Amino acid sequence: MVTIIELTDRQVKIVEIVKERGPITGEQIGEILNLTRATLRPDLAILTMSGILEARPRVGYYYNSQSGNTLVARAIGKIRVKDVKSLPVVVREATTVYDSIVTLFTEDVGTLIIVDSEGNLNGVVSRKDLLKIAIGGSDTHKIPVSMVMTRMPNIVTVSPEDTIFQAAKRLIVHEIDTLPVVRTFALPNGLERQEVVGRITKQQLRNCLLSSVKGIIRWKIT
């Protein structure tokens, strides 16, 4: 669960007062809450810095109705792939199509990542790739997954440092469900190797978005 902003009860009250009566000065808010302006200063600073309230000199505080969207965008811009990625479900190139299908079921995933003996990315295989070969009547016990996978260099990946916004864009643009999370190392011969360190799925990004929005909805943005 990623909670972006947790306002205190007092901060929520302040937002509600400003929404209802703004523009309103700090003193007036203090009078309503029976608190001094000095006591409220840190709360007002947090609320203005986060963009929920805006302050105009000699006018007072007013509510920024755009702040919900801004905060969601800001929140998503800050969450990194490494914060939400899960363990990759991997098989080797020689694994049969049959065993790959069994792994899909036992691991409860829609896509398998194919790696070499050092954990480097070789390819991915989706449930439809496997389904296609299975309904085609081939002997799934004999065909290795390498025959049906999408292989490097055509694999779309993300790095742990990328934001989930970048990951979401790649999933949408390439119309796929899963991205392998890889760390890239340069080899002495000028080539690169990509070590698989996780996976990111559409489902995870949906959950992540929902948790971010929940954190923000806590203070009832309308």
Ligand code: ADP
């Ligand atoms: P499905 O095929 O079950 O609908 P996807 O939409 O994820 O699942 O996959 C569509 C096609 O894209 C498949 O052929 C799959 O091998 C390929 N694919 C899946 N993930 C990736 C990826 N990260 N990079 C490149 N190709 C991918």
